[in-house]
Amino acid sequence: xxxxxxxxxxxxxxxxxxxxxSVERKRKPLVGRFVAGLVYGIPTVVILCPMLLxxxxxxxxxxxxxxxxxxxxxxxxxxxxxxxxxxxxxETLRLAAYVGLFGLFSGYILAYLIWRQQGQLRYLLLLFSVxxxxxxxxxxxxxMRNILGYNGLLNDALIFAGILDKPxxxxxxxxxxxLISMCVIYLPFAILPIFxxxxxxxxxxxxxxxxxxxxAGQTFWRVVVPLSLPGSVVGALFVMVLALGDYxxxxxxxGSQGFTFGRAIWSQFGMAFNWPFGAALAVMLLLAIAxxxxxxxxxxxxxxxx
Numbered sequence: 001x002x003x004x005x006x007x008x009x010x011x012x013x014x015x016x017x018x019x020x021x022s023v024e025r026k027r028k029p030l031v032g033r034f035v036a037g038l039v040y041g042i043p044t045v046v047i048l049c050p051m052l053l054x055x056x057x058x059x060x061x062x063x064x065x066x067x068x069x070x071x072x073x074x075x076x077x078x079x080x081x082x083x084x085x086x087x088x089x090x091e092t093l094r095l096a097a098y099v100g101l102f103g104l105f106s107g108y109i110l111a112y113l114i115w116r117q118q119g120q121l122r123y124l125l126l127l128f129s130v131x132x133x134x135x136x137x138x139x140x141x142x143x144m145r146n147i148l149g150y151n152g153l154l155n156d157a158l159i160f161a162g163i164l165d166k167p168x169x170x171x172x173x174x175x176x177x178x179l180i181s182m183c184v185i186y187l188p189f190a191i192l193p194i195f196x197x198x199x200x201x202x203x204x205x206x207x208x209x210x211x212x213x214x215x216a217g218q219t220f221w222r223v224v225v226p227l228s229l230p231g232s233v234v235g236a237l238f239v240m241v242l243a244l245g246d247y248x249x250x251x252x253x254x255g256s257q258g259f260t261f262g263r264a265i266w267s268q269f270g271m272a273f274n275w276p277f278g279a280a281l282a283v284m285l286l287l288a289i290a291x292x293x294x295x296x297x298x299x300x301x302x303x304x305x306x
Contacts, residue, residue: 051286058280067276075280085264085281092244092261093288095179100240102183107190107235112224114191115198126195132188141252144181148172148253173255181253182243189242190235197231198224237296241289261285 058075061068079085114125132140147153148171155167171177201224209219247262254260265285268278 054279054282054286057276058283060276062274062276075277076284078277079280079284088259088261088264089284089288091175095175095182095260096240096243098179099182099186099243100236103187103190103239104232104236106183107187107194107239108228108232110187111191111194111198115195126191129191130188132185133192137185137248140185141181141249144177144184144249145172145253148177148180172253174257175254178250178254178258178260181249182246185249186239186242190239193231193235193238194228197228197234200231201227233296237292240292244285244289 059071059073061070061072061074110129114122114129117125145152149155150167150169150172152171154171155164158164159167171180205223205227206219209223214222245262247260247266250258250260250263251266261281262285265278265281268274268281272278
């Protein structure tokens with residue numbers, strides 16, 4: 001028998017597993033790189049590339065219905081020169097801030113009440129609170145129109161309670177209607193992260209606080225609130241960011257008086273067909289969101305260091 005056919009590698013001798021092990025070790029880095037490429041590549045293609053395209057197209061322009069790809073700042077100059085856009089911009093920021101604050105306080109109260117329940121009741125209540133997240137957005141907006149309308153449930157309830165003598169139009173087709181609708185629709189988005197932050201608090205800390213003589217109120221303010229604050233801020237910011245970019249709710253329940261910056265962006269894409277200017281408006285909105293997130297990050301660092 002020749003030396004080639006009698007080699008340990010060919011016969012499955014002691015060197016065989018060593019060779020196979022080295023092959024497996026070479027495969028593992030390749031698999032890891034492939035998975036890492038998917039993890040980082042998919043968000044880059046799906047999220048970052050469209051955002052970069054928006055940024056680039058915001059420096060283009062439309063002339064006589066034709067797209068001009070030469071670099072220009074006229075879209076941003078138009079935004080800064082038009083006072084009406086500034087008014088809508090800051091009014092939308094104020095509206096989103098109110099929605100975020102409502103989500104923070106109302107969401108915290110509901111999440112805390114759910115968290116304090118025992119056994120399966122806790123998760124059953126949590127399920128009912130987040131069920132609206134699975135509902136179609138259009139259905140929720142139409143539901144709010146039925147509630148806030150001239151002959152809606154809210155007017156009927158106020159008339160039945162004797163607060164109003166006749167139905168009022170103050171709850172629909174104005175900024176009040178937009179604010180109420182956004183607060184109700186986006187509330188589940190605040191409840192879930194706040195509840196998860198409460199769920200991470202070790203129960204032995206609450207027991208230790210009680211053993212040291214703290215009252216229920218002291219335990220809440222000195223233990224529960226500080227430990228759940230990061231999740232609460234995340235929930236409020238999430239709701240605020242969603243409210244900033246919403247254009248469908250203001251259009252369906254706000255009417256002509258419920259004009260927001262999201263509707264201004266939508267009008268440039270869907271009606272005026274001025275995509276470069278719409279992209280510039282979207283970039284300005286994204287800049288506001290980035291500033292909000294940066295301020296929240298600084299405040300959270302200051303809270304942890306204090």
